[in-house]
Amino acid sequence: MTHPHRLTLTTASLEIAYEESGPATGVPVVLLHGFPYDVRQYDAVRDKLASSGHRVLVPYLRGFGPTRYRNERIFRSGQQAALGKDVIDFLDGLRIGQAVLVGYDWGGRAACVAAALWPERTLGIVCCSGYTIQDIAKNAYRPASPAEVYRRWYALYFNTDLGPAGLAQNRNEFCKLLWQLWSPTWHFSEAEYQTTALSFDNPDFVVTAIHQYRHRYGNAPDDPNYQELEARLAKQPPIAVPTFVLSGGMDGVEPPPPNDPHRDRFTGIYHRRILPEVGHCVPAEAPEEVVAGVAALLARG
Secondary structure (H helix, E strand, O other): OOOOEEEEEEOOOEEEEEEEEOOOOOOEEEEEOOOOOOHHHHHHHHHHHHHOOOEEEEEOOOOOOOOEEOOOOOOOOOOHHHHHHHHHHHHHHOOOOOEEEEEOOHHHHHHHHHHHHOHHHEEEEEEOOOOOOOOHHHHHOOOOOHHHHHHOHHHHHHOOOOHHHHHHHOHHHHHHHHHHHHOOOOOOOHHHHHHHHHHHHOOOHHHHHHHHHHHOOOOOOOOHHHHHHHHHHOOOOOEOOOEEEEEEOOOOOOOOOOOOOOHHHEOOOEEEEEEOOOOOOHHHHOHHHHHHHHHHHHHHO
16 A cells, blocks of 8 residues: 655645655546545555556545635535636646546546546546536436436435535435445445545535535526636537546446447547446446556557
């Protein structure tokens, strides 16, 4: 196991806490976690990439762990544009011109946004959920299938008056249940879960998550700082950088269909693989597949 350096950097909105491993001269690889997870789900991926000579950077997303908004006046936004811009701000803060981006869940969306809007900063992406950039206005009025509504119960709950209080008061049980439902074949330990659950004690965890899930249904306002970016994302721009999609066949929230519904959104080198016995948290459940994806992406790019 590597012993990452724990560091922080300042952007316009955030004090981003992150872990860094591997040689400073290696190809930068940024590992982006999802909700409700944190950097620990990348430990095995981090170790393998760092030992093979990559510079590995694992930030805590806004609202998680020791990452903090810089002051009380800053909008606690969880919207897709904010997540994607955070990635670019992170690279800027480290003076990194280009990096490989790896992401799942919120992190997968952040990687897609960064790759679509700033392709010159992205060597390629390994995405564990396909193309997840949303046309918010259209998404808010799109009737979902009963099966999708069933899988998205948590997001719909967050859009009720009880949602914020329910997440705040029961965050430990709530988030553990999501892990269990979304990854039915992942036998994580109680200690493993509780180590990550510390990140949910961030004072802005609830408000950021609630904004994220309300915004995507058109029930929360844009942060004014991201309105121009959201307008560009509403057009669902293509992703031209090399991309590997790794989807868990047992994913309890986003089960991948056999046909590829997002293929036409990717215009560069592209590969998609469904991992039959893997759930939603691909980096923790199948770290070797993520590492292989990064290696193949760099080899083909």
